[in-house]
Amino acid sequence: MSENLISVNNVSVNFDYQENFISKKQKIHAVNNINIKIKKGSFFGLVGESGSGKTTLGRAILGANKISSGNVIFHDDEKDYDLTNINKQDLKEYRKKAQLIFQDPYAALSPRMTVRDIIAEPLEVMRITNSRQETDDRVRDIASKCRLNLEHLRRFPHAFSGGQRQRISIARALVSNPKFIVADESVAALDVSIQADILNLLKQLQNELDLTYLFISHDLSVVAHVCDIVAVMYLGHIVEMAPSRKLFKNPKHSYTKALLSSIPSIDPENKSKAIELKGEIPSALNPPSGCVFRTRCPNPCDNCRNGKTKMGLIEVEPEHWVDQCCANCS
Amino acid sequence: MSHLLEVKNLDVKFDTDEGRITAVENISLSVDQGEVLGIVGESGSGKSVTAKSIMQLNPGNTSYNEDAEIILDNENVLKFTSKQDLKKIRGGKVSMIFQEPMASFAPAIKIGVQMVEQLLIHKNINKDEAKSISINMLKRVGIADAEKRFNQYAFELSGGMRQRAMIAMALSTMPKLLLADEPTTALDVTIQAQVINLIKDIIKEYQMGVIFITHDLGVIAQVADHVAVMYLGSVVEKGPVNEILKNPKHPYTKGLLEALPDINNLDEPLKPIPGNIPSPLDRPTGCVFRTRCPNPCENCRDGNTEMGLIEVEPGHWVDQCCINCG
Numbered sequence: 001m002s003e004n005l006i007s008v009n010n011v012s013v014n015f016d017y018q019e020n021f022i023s024k025k026q027k028i029h030a031v032n033n034i035n036i037k038i039k040k041g042s043f044f045g046l047v048g049e050s051g052s053g054k055t056t057l058g059r060a061i062l063g064a065n066k067i068s069s070g071n072v073i074f075h076d077d078e079k080d081y082d083l084t085n086i087n088k089q090d091l092k093e094y095r096k097k098a099q100l101i102f103q104d105p106y107a108a109l110s111p112r113m114t115v116r117d118i119i120a121e122p123l124e125v126m127r128i129t130n131s132r133q134e135t136d137d138r139v140r141d142i143a144s145k146c147r148l149n150l151e152h153l154r155r156f157p158h159a160f161s162g163g164q165r166q167r168i169s170i171a172r173a174l175v176s177n178p179k180f181i182v183a184d185e186s187v188a189a190l191d192v193s194i195q196a197d198i199l200n201l202l203k204q205l206q207n208e209l210d211l212t213y214l215f216i217s218h219d220l221s222v223v224a225h226v227c228d229i230v231a232v233m234y235l236g237h238i239v240e241m242a243p244s245r246k247l248f249k250n251p252k253h254s255y256t257k258a259l260l261s262s263i264p265s266i267d268p269e270n271k272s273k274a275i276e277l278k279g280e281i282p283s284a285l286n287p288p289s290g291c292v293f294r295t296r297c298p299n300p301c302d303n304c305r306n307g308k309t310k311m312g313l314i315e316v317e318p319e320h321w322v323d324q325c326c327a328n329c330s
Numbered sequence: 331m332s333h334l335l336e337v338k339n340l341d342v343k344f345d346t347d348e349g350r351i352t353a354v355e356n357i358s359l360s361v362d363q364g365e366v367l368g369i370v371g372e373s374g375s376g377k378s379v380t381a382k383s384i385m386q387l388n389p390g391n392t393s394y395n396e397d398a399e400i401i402l403d404n405e406n407v408l409k410f411t412s413k414q415d416l417k418k419i420r421g422g423k424v425s426m427i428f429q430e431p432m433a434s435f436a437p438a439i440k441i442g443v444q445m446v447e448q449l450l451i452h453k454n455i456n457k458d459e460a461k462s463i464s465i466n467m468l469k470r471v472g473i474a475d476a477e478k479r480f481n482q483y484a485f486e487l488s489g490g491m492r493q494r495a496m497i498a499m500a501l502s503t504m505p506k507l508l509l510a511d512e513p514t515t516a517l518d519v520t521i522q523a524q525v526i527n528l529i530k531d532i533i534k535e536y537q538m539g540v541i542f543i544t545h546d547l548g549v550i551a552q553v554a555d556h557v558a559v560m561y562l563g564s565v566v567e568k569g570p571v572n573e574i575l576k577n578p579k580h581p582y583t584k585g586l587l588e589a590l591p592d593i594n595n596l597d598e599p600l601k602p603i604p605g606n607i608p609s610p611l612d613r614p615t616g617c618v619f620r621t622r623c624p625n626p627c628e629n630c631r632d633g634n635t636e637m638g639l640i641e642v643e644p645g646h647w648v649d650q651c652c653i654n655c656g
Contacts, residue, residue, distance in 0.1 A: 194602065258520060259520065266590065
């Protein structure tokens, strides 16, 4: 038994793209050559701007997106699941063990189902429980763990606020007793006062139910607070990866530095010293050659500017991985 | 000196099938020229409704109270009824930037055509002049190839660029007051930093008054001069930005600040504000915050107190209930 729950090896995800039916078929390189290992019981954070491929990677790990090359392996107690060539039976098993929590608690819940039915649906679809009584017990058990009022189970989602709805989605994700949860921007749509509550709940459930999370977010201060390990993505590549304290105290990659400095400070006297990045994230249809960050890098070296460098993570300090281009450049 | 905008005792109520909802109650605010007033609060606290009242953009089932006044440039906006009068404020004296720039541009009309159209309505100029003003404005907000972008549609622009175009369009009529409703919420942090700097530069250059609505206290700290904190339709605390963020008096403001994850202090546990924001349909009597207040006094718990701001330090106003309570 290995201590990793998920190994992602050289994974790339491409999408076919055709602007109209006569134009040439192109490939969108959404995720490029990613290697990560998610340890059992860890809270793995994935940050980056929109369009950086965070969600695609998360979905690829869940088997919801086709993986173009490389493989993802889920190490269960008795058995390894290789997601690139998995048969239908195993995929069904895997779905019970890996679940997703969505971003928008308003869109994720069917308005025509009661809360009880919403939470019970995974059990029924996956045929985990055999009797209605058993289903009800499981639903009530997980609902109380997620701090939902049991009297609310008969109501419909419209009666609930954003924070309560998000707790319903969490209960639904956890009811099949999964080991691995992908939380895709799960607190982005919530107000700050509620956001802290949901984050604390996720942490608490992790201890109680022995969960491993992949936490996808664009909010660095949230990630800094809850995650053990953080990977920073830019245009389909991981540019830096380290335990969160190391990463936030001592960022090495110029993109991470710029991201950290762009967080508006709560102190009005501390007017921003943001390292302003020029322009915007380039299109994944036509990514820059060499280092993908070079078009926005504040201080690229000559080699890098001409697109002659190669990307790839190197370990600069124990467990602190940085893209080699940036490590050599500045 | 009289203020550029003064809102006095404003109540906004909506008539719905489930009854009359109080969205905003007894709000008084003022904005001077060249000043940024930040309004913070959770969703449902009435921030946007307040801003929309200034432009009279609330839907038809809205009712305002008799003694409310919204004085813009010495005229009471609430008394305007004719289309002619309303046109003067909507886009003329007041412009608004919205949260979702994709939804604010018409998708099937070129950006340039939309910019020219609104200039022709508000300014006494011809098409060519309007075009050159628009292109100059697009250049001013940092859009490269402004001539090319002028002839494109909104979907051809990226999120940050769309927001810039929106700002250019809002500013091209030279409004006296700019209402920015969550203008950076949909943007990534690096783009947010660019847009905040742009808005700050432009305010300085054109000396306009700005109401900046957001739920992000970090953004408020960076742009605003004054802050009003709203909760369930009421202003619970207002004052200069430094004072409010460093020396908050109201438990709600304190709660908001504590709930914010601080990147410089990772050991501090996150402290949520307990409970949920009540539905506006059953708005608590007395102090609206009492259902979530960490230490309400007995009078307050029973809903016997009255809300109203009192000045605790020069310029720093706090709801009286909380001062007497805790």
